[in-house]
Amino acid sequence: MAKPLGRREAQQRADRLRIFRAELDELERQQVLVLTDEQRARLEPFLDKSLEQLAAQYDIDTTESQKQLSLGMRIVSALGGLALCAAVFLFFYRFWGSIPTAGQIAILIATPLIGLAAMHFVSQRERTLCFTGLIALVVFASFVLNLYVLGQIFNIISSPNAFLPWGALAIALAYTYGLRLLLAAGLVCWLVFVPATIVSWTGVTWQSFFSRPECMLASGLLIIAAQAAIPHRKREDFPGTYRLIGLLALYWPLLALWHSGSNSFVPLGATAIERTYQVLAFVAAALTIWFGIRKNLPGTMNLGAAAFTLFLFIKFVDWWWDLMPKYIFFFIVGAIAIGLLIAFRKLREATA
């Protein structure tokens, strides 16, 4: 058996084997293809052994019910992690006043470090990494609490700098254990750090980065470029998380500047800037759809299509909302949606 490159490919192969077995049963039932006893005696053990090997090596799901259970476990793990994060926060909140400052600092620093040790211990005793993922969320929350509360204890003036180590820890844990939720958390932290730092260099408060969407735009492009530049042979599902966060970080500023050109760094009139970003928003969404189709990335294509539709709807509102009765407006929007569906169908046929 050719060795798969990673877990995702192993899962895809297991799915193919499972579908092949089901399809073969159907063909036999319809008397289209009937294997001899000798062929079946060779095939069945091969299929069983292949699935067992894949399950043992990559901890993949070999049945549909296993797949559903895995999804449920991931959801429970994320919710449990969030609940434990809240427990850690409220514990500090409740007993904080009775602990001397040195004790407070020791607890704050020790909590994420003990969490790391617990992660290592648990990860060596489970294959699914559900509990490891749960503890990883607690470690991340503890570290966020660590720096935040340390800042409160010593009355430190707030800055975006804390987002750099928060993101670094989340990304380090994500790559160590293959945790997409923490990768997303880390990228979001850096998505705050980079624009807030750039904005603070201009002399305004760092919290104003939301009012300077172009800084976020640059960060979104950096994240999209990073997913293309960093090879992810072992973490095949990570580029999808990069694309999701990067594209959202790209669309939001485009939408913000669409309506508020005065927030741009570009020294042009607000109307000219707004129109330019409106065009750029459509171009970005269309390019995302094209890229998703070309690279066979359904998630990316859907995100691009959703953004394109949203932009189109906003444009229609800008153009027609005040000009016509509402029923005609929605009738036109519905008619255009049908037109788009036909266009997408033709595109699908063309790419088949």
Added chain:
Amino acid sequence: MRRLGLLLAAAVIIVSNVVVLVGVARNRSGGPVETIQLTQRELPTGFHEKEDTGVSLRLNWSHYGIVYPEETSWLDQAKLESIGFDTSAALRDTKHPPLPRPAFVVFEYNGAAWEHWVQKAQQEKSLGGPGPDTQTRLVAIDAAKTPEALLQKYTDHSKSLIVRGVIHAFASQTDPVTKRPGPWRLEGSISEVLPQSIHVPPPIANSFTKTPYTVTLAFGHRFEPWVIGP
């Protein structure tokens, strides 16, 4: 591979904490830059929920500028420009106020500015709500982009307090004195002082549970405060 990742994560945690604690030590090294004694009027305890056992104080400064805009007339166009605001651009586009800027703000404590306000309020009988005996005596009198000039200008640190703050600027057509429309001008206001709350360490937290109380506050080289004692 996993061990390397864990070591990297541990290093991030340890290095970040070291950087923070070194910053705290640098702020407090060589003694405070300024020390001032205030009361519960200027430093009331911050809001805290039932389960919150920590104690914090918040710096309460006068907002008399809302009632008497002429009291903040020192924060004029020239001052805003010196803080870094592009005043001409702000006046060209009056619909979009410039983004807030961090600055160093001087508060006079129980000084001429406070006395002036009390006299004026008593004359006009506009002193609504609690009387002057309970209100804060911290009145903003100056601001600058950097603290050096302010430290040289305001040397009596028992009467003046230099803190970090955030300044907003906005265009207005209303004359602050006549209250009538006039040409567009830029006005400023202090929207917050930093940090917004001041933590009280546990051994002395009990001193601030009952009013009246006094607080001795120190500020370090980075203008980050700490409570020395009652």
